[in-house]
Amino acid sequence: MSSPIKSEPFVINVGPQHPSTHGVFRLKVTVDGEKVVDAEMIIGYLHRSMEKLAEERTYTQNIPFTDRTDYLSSMSNNLGYCLAVEKLAGIEVPERGQAIRVIMAELQRLASHCMAVGAFVNDTGAWQTPIMWLLRERERILDLFEMTCGARLTCNYMRIGGVAFDLPKDFVPQARKLIRDMPGFIDEVEGLLSENEIFVARSRDIAVIPPELAINASLTGPMLRGSGIAWDIRKADPYCGYEKYDFAIPIGYRGDAYDRFIVRLEEMRQSVRILEQALDGLPGGPHSTQVPLALRPPAGEAYARVEGPRGELGYYVVSDEGPSPFRFHIRPPSLINLSVLKEMTVGGTVADAIVALGSVDIVVGEIDR
Amino acid sequence: MTTSFLATDNWWDLRDLSNLSGAILDALDKIAPQGVVYVAAPIIGFIGAFALFTLLSQLFIGVLGERKIIGRIQSRYGPNRVGPYGVLQPIADVLKLLTKEALTPSTADRLIMYSAPVVFVMPAILVWAVIPFGPNMIIADIPISLVYYLAVTSIPVLVTFMAGWSQDNKYSLFGSMRVVAMAISYEVPLVVSLLAIVVLTETLSLKEMVLWQDTYNIWLLLVQPLVLIIFFICASAELNRTPTDIAEAESEIVAGYLTEYSGMKWGLFYGMDIGYALAASAFAATVFFGGWTLFGLEEWVPPWIIFILKVWAFYFLFIWTRGTLPRLRIDQLMAFSWKYMLPIALVNLLVVCTERILWTDAFDGDKPFVYLFAIVNIALAIALVVGWARFVGYRPERTPSRPRLVREAGGYIPVSSVSGEGR
Numbered sequence: 001m002s003s004p005i006k007s008e009p010f011v012i013n014v015g016p017q018h019p020s021t022h023g024v025f026r027l028k029v030t031v032d033g034e035k036v037v038d039a040e041m042i043i044g045y046l047h048r049s050m051e052k053l054a055e056e057r058t059y060t061q062n063i064p065f066t067d068r069t070d071y072l073s074s075m076s077n078n079l080g081y082c083l084a085v086e087k088l089a090g091i092e093v094p095e096r097g098q099a100i101r102v103i104m105a106e107l108q109r110l111a112s113h114c115m116a117v118g119a120f121v122n123d124t125g126a127w128q129t130p131i132m133w134l135l136r137e138r139e140r141i142l143d144l145f146e147m148t149c150g151a152r153l154t155c156n157y158m159r160i161g162g163v164a165f166d167l168p169k170d171f172v173p174q175a176r177k178l179i180r181d182m183p184g185f186i187d188e189v190e191g192l193l194s195e196n197e198i199f200v201a202r203s204r205d206i207a208v209i210p211p212e213l214a215i216n217a218s219l220t221g222p223m224l225r226g227s228g229i230a231w232d233i234r235k236a237d238p239y240c241g242y243e244k245y246d247f248a249i250p251i252g253y254r255g256d257a258y259d260r261f262i263v264r265l266e267e268m269r270q271s272v273r274i275l276e277q278a279l280d281g282l283p284g285g286p287h288s289t290q291v292p293l294a295l296r297p298p299a300g301e302a303y304a305r306v307e308g309p310r311g312e313l314g315y316y317v318v319s320d321e322g323p324s325p326f327r328f329h330i331r332p333p334s335l336i337n338l339s340v341l342k343e344m345t346v347g348g349t350v351a352d353a354i355v356a357l358g359s360v361d362i363v364v365g366e367i368d369r
Numbered sequence: 370m371t372t373s374f375l376a377t378d379n380w381w382d383l384r385d386l387s388n389l390s391g392a393i394l395d396a397l398d399k400i401a402p403q404g405v406v407y408v409a410a411p412i413i414g415f416i417g418a419f420a421l422f423t424l425l426s427q428l429f430i431g432v433l434g435e436r437k438i439i440g441r442i443q444s445r446y447g448p449n450r451v452g453p454y455g456v457l458q459p460i461a462d463v464l465k466l467l468t469k470e471a472l473t474p475s476t477a478d479r480l481i482m483y484s485a486p487v488v489f490v491m492p493a494i495l496v497w498a499v500i501p502f503g504p505n506m507i508i509a510d511i512p513i514s515l516v517y518y519l520a521v522t523s524i525p526v527l528v529t530f531m532a533g534w535s536q537d538n539k540y541s542l543f544g545s546m547r548v549v550a551m552a553i554s555y556e557v558p559l560v561v562s563l564l565a566i567v568v569l570t571e572t573l574s575l576k577e578m579v580l581w582q583d584t585y586n587i588w589l590l591l592v593q594p595l596v597l598i599i600f601f602i603c604a605s606a607e608l609n610r611t612p613t614d615i616a617e618a619e620s621e622i623v624a625g626y627l628t629e630y631s632g633m634k635w636g637l638f639y640g641m642d643i644g645y646a647l648a649a650s651a652f653a654a655t656v657f658f659g660g661w662t663l664f665g666l667e668e669w670v671p672p673w674i675i676f677i678l679k680v681w682a683f684y685f686l687f688i689w690t691r692g693t694l695p696r697l698r699i700d701q702l703m704a705f706s707w708k709y710m711l712p713i714a715l716v717n718l719l720v721v722c723t724e725r726i727l728w729t730d731a732f733d734g735d736k737p738f739v740y741l742f743a744i745v746n747i748a749l750a751i752a753l754v755v756g757w758a759r760f761v762g763y764r765p766e767r768t769p770s771r772p773r774l775v776r777e778a779g780g781y782i783p784v785s786s787v788s789g790e791g792r
Contacts, residue, residue: 012540132444228773249778350543
């Protein structure tokens, strides 16, 4: 049946300045009424040429760069880079250093997931309440970071061979207090959202990623686990002694936005479990090995990966025996997770496109580097 | 129907402010030429109802109270810098908006864009004409005030379309198209459900409805709980309050039809949105919560104070939902209106008509039967809300709210092979 009224698709720009792009990211959406017929993402507004800049600096000087790629999980980024350089130079990290790294990485995962869940729920239209609750708890984690290394966001805490400083005296009691409160707090958020009919209606069966697509697009992190694929670098390729800790991998059912949300919440619970074990079994001894300041690793290449809050965070470092890396490359999980955005958004409505974008949990600093 | 109201006719008796306005008008009638009274009466009503009550409520309940309460909901303080406890914050907001430049896009339709806020304000003032603040405190005591209320409060839909279309902005157009589509769908269940009230009370006048509730000593909230629920949802939708604020959905279309408005032009929209929400609260307080009556207390406390407190209490519901709920998608909203609320409203209307006929013909209008109807209708409301949801395919237990947990990394695990913690 042909309608006498013709409608033409038109283009609206979501971003670069838009409340729900979480940074300077632009999504060019072609819509036919409310329905999205095409989506094109335009990135590069935040490009700072980090990979090239890193070739001009020494190995230690590059650590602050990694803070500034994914500024919501600087600890994980520090860790990935340090692991890559340690692998290249063959440096062993003392046990206490490894345990502190695990503690920091898990605290960072909690902080990052707080932000991810809050921003996602904000995108579904909740008027700031969940994000405010989550930011309140995130503050306490950032306070712990500040206590340890003086910085809250761009921590620059990990060093090649260990961590920069030992834990302060107050840290362990404060961290214990935090992880004691955390499960109840996650229950609170779950009570507000998980069975909220409107929230479920907005995210259930929205932006579905089938498992085949998730694997083909090499998605990682909660995006992959939401689709029902049990994959976690901490289990599959353990680093920093993760094989010693007892935790589970949460996986979703259908690969929709709601699954990614519940997977993130459950990961927060599992992080609390890891933190409990790590704090209980915190070994003594040095927190770092002595590494020469002008480190010149033997010629070669190394790729180290960690399970960052957003997925597989890989660092690839090539050495030519010089004081700075010959090549420095980051595998940013946000960028690769974002590659399925078109598949997720086309066919849905504009409101679904925003939910899909929110469920990816992007950090634009990491996408553009 | 009579009212047990003890206020005297003296002009200084503040329990009934209409004495004061009547005295002023009488004095004016003696000194001024004929006809002045007809102009003066609505002006006095306007000053009384709008300037003294609505404007102050908008500023201190709508702006300040909402920000304070939502602040508490979100575990933060809310405004607390301007004046003690931040009470002067709304004044500061208004001053800031007044001094701000009101930008107009060069491609905008200037006439329509300028007139939209003005047209938006007009019905927000007009609607107070029929709201009974007290037994005699009604600016226009017309017998069809319910119809008047419904007519006046549907004008803003036109204004949002004017605003959205005139700005030449895609986000605005999106917002106004949404609001037009939604508001028209939500008028239908609203009117059908209110029809049940009209059938039951046999009047279209808001004042008579208050007197009806006073006569039977029961609030219509208890006799018609379904209508209250439907009214609240429809009012939220027409007022663009969360969870139905799709017209100005911030995370999707920036500010919807208000995207290009700035300064006091935006301020008028914002302030009058609160005004409409207050009007809806006043309507609900009148129709469902007994208006100015409070089981005899109105003989001692000025009835208009009881009424205003009820309005504010109902307005808290709007604040509460705004601070709690996410937003629905437009197609879900439309489906909710047509598939869910309209059938329920129709069934409710059918039941109420049956009750009315039984009451008049079989029971001779005996007073106690209204309590029986209240019990029947509350049971019916629960059964309908739950049962119809099940009927249209709502199955919450099919949505597990906890993910499955596995111990080892591996490949894809089909849903059937690992039992998850469903809810």
